[in-house]
Amino acid sequence: MVEKHTPSFIRKGSGKKKADTTEQFEKAVSRLAEGKYVLRLYVAGMTPNSARAIANLKKICEEHLAGRYDLNVIDVYRKPTLAKGEQIIAAPTLIKKLPLPMRKLIGDMSDEGKVLIGLDIRTR
Amino acid sequence: MADKKAGKARFSRAGIPKCPSGIRGLDEITGGGLPRGRPTLVAGSAGCGKTLFAMEFLVRGALEHGEPGVFVAFEENARDLAQNVASLGFDLADLAARKKLLVDYVSIERTEIQETGEYDLEGLFIRLGHAIDSIGAKRVVLDTIESLFAGLSNEAILRSELRRLFRWLKGKGVTAVITAERGESTITRHGLEEYVADCVIMLDHRVTEQVSTRRARVVKYRGSRHETNEFPFLIGDHGIFLVPVTSMGLDYEVSTTRISTGIPRLDTMLGGKGYYRGSSILVTGTPGTGKTSVASTFADAACRRGERCLYTAFEEGPEQIFRNMRSIGIDLGAWAAKGLLRVHAGRPTVAGLETHILTMHRLSDEFKPKVVVIDPISNLTEVGNQVDVKAMLSRLIDHFKSNGVTAFFSSLVTRGVNEETSGVGISSLMDTWLQLEDLEKSGEHNRGLFILKSRGMAHSNQIREFLLTDRGIDLLDVPVSSGEVLMGSARVAMERREMEEDRQGRVEIDRKKRLFELKRREKVARVDSIETGFLAEAEDFKEYLRTETNRQEAARKTRGALGRARKADPVRAGGNAKKPAVSRGRR
Known part of the structure; x- marks a missing residue:
């Protein structure tokens, strides 16, 4: 699964078609059982912020969540409707879909401490 | 059609092109509307009608000026917003279905957001850009963009991004209304007037002696003449209504009818x-x-x-x-x-x-x-x-x-x-x-x-x-009587009195007439009696004259006969010597 994040933000969205909600739910439950992290990183084009965010996040994930995360990088320019649906205003925005609770992290992920708190990897 | 209107407005006397807001009264005090293609700041305290103002601007634009609009709501979701403005007769669902209006609800929960470094608001730009392009919007409302300050803590980023946002809106050529909370000593709490400087309208909601009144004032309008007074406005069943000021002069036509x-x-x-x-x-x-x-x-x-x-x-x-x-x-x-x-x-x-x-x-x-x-x-x-x-x-x-x-x-x-x-x-x-x-x-x-x-x-x-x-x-x-006007029963009494006086007057005339008649008759009678007495006197006098003349004639004849008999001188008429005899004879 690690290789999933290797393609850069140029990857087209999540690469999945809209799945049936029940199916989604079941998948989510199965991932939850595995203790998997489902992460979506929304960026707006290849800006320095985007590049830094991707690099920083990759590093953090590899260090702390190796083997149990699922990261998608999405370019909002290509999926503007997603920006509305996911309530994205800032870029970059990282959404932790799982495990619950859902969290939003914005910025270039340069503050590792805050990223770890935001991802509930470390408590304050 | 919208372009035609825009073209017409571009050559207005005021200099800068105007975008008619459609809000009754507002276009009069701004000399034609809001600055076209530029952002306008609408500031006011809570409950003064900012959101309705902004929504009416979009709805009128969509319905009356053929200009679709995007409403970016930071405070209410689309459903609440639609319910709130339904009372003004605005059917947002219908407008949305006809692609004349698009509401985008932007939710920012500070508790859900962790800031982890440098970022920008490109996400918002993309959403807004997509919304504008999808319906060809000419008007945009950001209500209330200051909510961003509550949701995000990095003010430096926010300020530079807002500056960029307003520039970007101008670049898009949309006429935008940005609402903001009123500040303590500044126009808006977060000083948005620094970025949106073309036109600033303040709304106010004051309560004086338990009676509340809403007022609007154009604080500034770059490049255009505008009224500077406060104008009261009303939120009625048909939206906002400002006192029309077109009739503020005295140069109306007058009628002789x-x-x-x-x-x-x-x-x-x-x-x-x-x-x-x-x-x-x-x-x-x-x-x-x-x-x-x-x-x-x-x-x-x-x-x-x-x-x-x-x-x-x-x-x-x-x-x-x-x-x-x-x-x-x-x-x-x-x-x-x-x-x-x-x-x-x-x-x-x-x-x-x-x-x-x-x-x-x-x-x-x-x-x-x-x-x-x-x-x-x-x-x-x-x-x-x-x-x-x-x-x-x-x-x-x-x-x-x-x-x-x-x-x-x-x-x-x-x-x-x-x-x-x-x-x-x-x-x-x-x-x-x-x-x-x-x-x-x-x-x-x-x-x-x-x-x-x-x-x-x-x-x-x-x-x-x-x-x-x-x-x-x-x-x-x-009626006026001795310098006083008489009304009611006094007038009636006065009329009675006058009638009585009239009647009495008539009686008096009759009486006087009768008296005069009597006098006349008395005069006639007296004249008669004097006449009678005079006639008697005259008769008497004539009788005397006649007898005396007769007697004197007789006496003269007698004296003549005696003289002749005595061969005496002829008698001189009235001779002194004989007079005593005459008088003696008369007595």
Whole structure:
């Protein structure tokens, strides 16, 4: 699964078609059982912020969540409707879909401490 | 079509192109609307109507100017927003279905967001850009963008991003309305006026003596002339309504047409023809002098001519007015049923002064009456001070005059108070001023009517007694006795007395006539008796002359015979020697 994040933000969205909600739910439950992290990183084009965010996040994930995360990088320019649906205003925005609770992290992920708190990897 | 309008606006006298907001009254005070293609800041405290202002700008744009709009809501979601503006008659769902309006709800929860370094608001830009492009929007609302300050902590980033956002909006060529909370000492809490500097409108919601009034003011408008006053506005069933100010001057057309007052004798007093059309008429009087009756008679006369009449009542409800006026033979209810009369009744204290005036404006704009009755305006002072009332009324009167509407105001004055000061100080705004007086004398009250002034016509200077009969209002001549006017029973008594005097006078004449006749007859009789006495004397005298002449003749003859006999000298007539003998002979 690690290789999933290797393609850069140029990857087209999540690469999945809209799945049936029940199916989604079941998948989510199965991932939850595995203790998997489902992460979506929304960026707006290849800006320095985007590049830094991707690099920083990759590093953090590899260090702390190796083997149990699922990261998608999405370019909002290509999926503007997603920006509305996911309530994205800032870029970059990282959404932790799982495990619950859902969290939003914005910025270039340069503050590792805050990223770890935001991802509930470390408590304050 | 929108382009055509834009092109037209581009060459307006004001210099910069304007985008008509569609909000009634606003386009007049801004000289045509908001700056086209630029952002406008609408600032105000909570509950002053910012969101409605912004929404009406979009809805009117979509419906009336063919300009679709995007509403970015930071505070309410689309469903709540649609419900809130439904009361103004805005159907957001329908507009959205027709791709004329798009609502994008932006939710920012600080607790959900962790900031982990440098970021920008490109996500918002993309959403907005996508929304604008998807419906070809020409108008954008950001309500209230300051919510970003509550959701995000990095103010430096926010400020630079907002600056970029407004530049970007200008670049997009959309006319934008950005709402903001009012600050303590600044226009907006977060100083947005620094970035949105083209046009700033402040909305205000003030409560004075438990009565609230909304006001709007154009604080600045770069590159355009604009009104700087505060203008009251109303949020009614049809959106926002600002006092129209097109009629603020005195250069309206005047009419020479005259219309009846409904009281024939009052028409006579007003130069025989009644009021001028489009003039303002004030009737003042103490309680119970019949102001409402004069007002209703005028309203009735207007309806009889087939003209629409708006009757604003501050003291009585419509049904009560109808019932009361039926007692003097005026059936206003029938006119209301025919749709010629509309009665707008309400206690003055239910709303602020501006709200009342605005309501009248709105009603007159909607109903388009030829005659407006406001009964009474003095009650408005309950909800505003005199200066305010006068200012508002002069605007209202200007509005009526410029539309050729004849306005009839009644005003309650307090007994013993100088009418000049108690007439809400508006008498100078009035063209015709009727005064109803309650005259108390010898244990009764009577009503009197006179004309204090009536511009532009010869009018009677006399007081008339004012009677309410079951066939309407009647005016009577008032007799004057030893410098005092007599009314009511005093007038009746006076008339009785005059009749009695007349009768007595006739009796006296008869008596004198008879006496004179007697005198004449006496004279005749006396003349007769003198004549008789004189005739007797004359007879007597003639008799004497005759006998004496005879005797003297006889004596002369006798003396002649004796002389001849004695050969004496002939007798000299009247000879002295013989005289004693004659006299002796006579005796």
